[in-house]
Amino acid sequence: AFGATRRPNVKAADDVLLGALRDSGAPAVTLVAKAYDRHVDLALKTNLDENLAMIRDSVTHLRQEGQRVFLDAEHFFDGYRANRAYALEVIRVAMEAGADVAALCDTNGGMLPDEIADVVHDVLGATSARLGIHCHNDTGCAVANSMAAVAAGATHVQGTLNGYGERTGNADLVTIIANLELKKKKDVLPQNALREAFRISHAVAEVTNISPSPRQPYTGVSAFAHKAGLHASAIKVDPSLYQHEDPESVGNDMRMLVSDMAGRASIELKSVELGIDLKGDKELIGRVVDRVKEMESRGFTFEAADASFELLLREEATGKRPSFFTIDHWLTTTERGAKNSIITKAEVTVTAQGKEITCSGEGNGPVNAFDNALRDGLNQLYPELAALELTDYKVRILEGRLGTGAITRVLVETSDGKGEWNTVGVHENVIAASAMALEDALTFGLLRQGRKPE
Incomplete structure (x- = not known):
């Protein structure tokens, strides 16, 4: 008391x-x-x-x-x-x-x-x-x-x-x-x-309901995260060279951040962390490094989007990107209704399991409406999607000097109640960027549920 x-x-x-x-x-x-x-x-x-x-x-x-x-x-x-x-x-x-x-x-x-x-x-x-x-x-x-x-x-x-x-x-x-x-x-x-x-x-x-600080000592997700190529090379030899304690002592994990600074060692360590064996294939690792650098030059970031990076890694390793559906067409509308209410609708056409499905949804904004429409069309084929929830959504304007014509980066966090994952999308149009991030989020979620891609 x-x-x-x-x-x-x-x-x-x-x-x-x-x-x-x-x-x-x-x-x-x-x-x-x-x-x-x-x-x-x-x-x-x-x-x-x-x-x-x-x-x-x-x-x-x-x-x-x-x-x-x-x-x-x-x-x-x-x-x-x-x-x-x-x-x-x-x-x-x-x-x-x-x-x-x-x-x-x-x-x-x-x-x-x-x-x-x-x-x-x-x-x-x-x-x-x-x-x-x-x-x-x-x-x-x-x-x-x-x-x-x-x-x-x-x-x-x-x-x-x-x-x-x-x-x-x-x-x-x-x-x-x-x-x-x-x-x-x-x-x-x-x-x-x-x-x-x-x-x-x-x-x-x-x-x-306070977002954890990624930089909190010991327990932040960045507390034992490594990015620069030289650091990654040293950690591959001995993690204690760049870590003051064993992350497992506080229940945390070592993370490799993939960015345009990433070298071969970073990619190899990250692939091991994600459970994907690159088998020391230097040509494959080189392709991944080059692709990461090219995509980050266009505004993508994989430091906070592990799920999108894992999908990229699987694509380079197998020659085919994991996919359960493709988004063929979408349309979003926002209008003001009675008593200044805002009504947002989305119509999305997808192809999944050889079927073309047109679905619609409403939401408190175009991205929410898009997400609802996408799930409405896919839930009948993939009931596992009902367990997935969009838990965070961030938008960043990358080239502010261009004003309304700037590049937009969207980061989406999704949860299935057992864990969270993050995906990224980049485009001049915020809805298109969101569609990329949402597609990755649902694809990764289905993989987590044990579904085999088409």
Whole structure:
């Protein structure tokens, strides 16, 4: 349970909010207390002695009820700068009253690692308290500050998964735990539990509906991604040459990014990652490298479109692109209806299993309508498509100087509930680019479902 100390000039037993914490049934309670004399005056509107009494009475009351108490010393570092003696007294009073831990809070997030280390070391020497740390990321140092506090003697770290929090966020517990386990060799989690970091980090992102950061340390999809040809060649010999840890230690994977910088080693490693054996065929690998470079010169990107690249790789390896259908014709219309409603329709003609099918669909935009029409026509032949869902759609204008005549790149993310994949399309027309990406997405999805292409 989480709450504040009793109100000024109110007995702990009579304080409504403190009573709610007491009666919550929680075995542990975190109390927020003011450690900055200016906040005591301006926010609590009471005197310094009463604030100390509020801390003492609240901790004592909850301890007498059998609950563990953790004290969050709010604005501690600002308070320490302004009035060191008072900030230290806040910690002493809390510990003498029975608090398990006093967490020093960098509430405004303005501290730097060397400053954190100095203060934690001083507080430990002056109070002998069991200290914790609570950092915000306003200087981009929340994780570094937390690590500095631990190095200086703190034994309790507060933060949030993925660093979610107000303003610029809190200290990322995923990164901190991985740092402590892998770099400092501290036993933070049960054995092998760290291997769940990637899954849990992404599950939390899914629940909060916040896209995972690809560059998040340890668990981002780019954390162990490699692109340049020289890097790829070295990794082929020994992955540790360009990786600070084994990605499997946090449940992640090494990824090879395919781009116009890709060399033969990058393509070979990527093919192994995708489960396609190129058998060291230098001519084939050379063709793939040349084709990637040519397509990227036209605006394609395969760094974030593994599924489109796998289809390209299969085409070059077998001489035939995997295909379940071809899009012969399409038409989209958008009109304004009654009460300014927007009506978007699409009509698509496809050939699949030797049949020509004309289908239609409506949607909240031309791409959504196109997708619905395509599925409407193909679902009868490929019922597996019902399990596929378009989960993300991104459009980028590549040549902004050309204005409305610019090249458009579309990236589509699709899911079947078991995994996600990304595809790309490029064209002067955004619908045509979307059609390319959608065709790849559905084709790859059917391959994942075990369907054999025509």
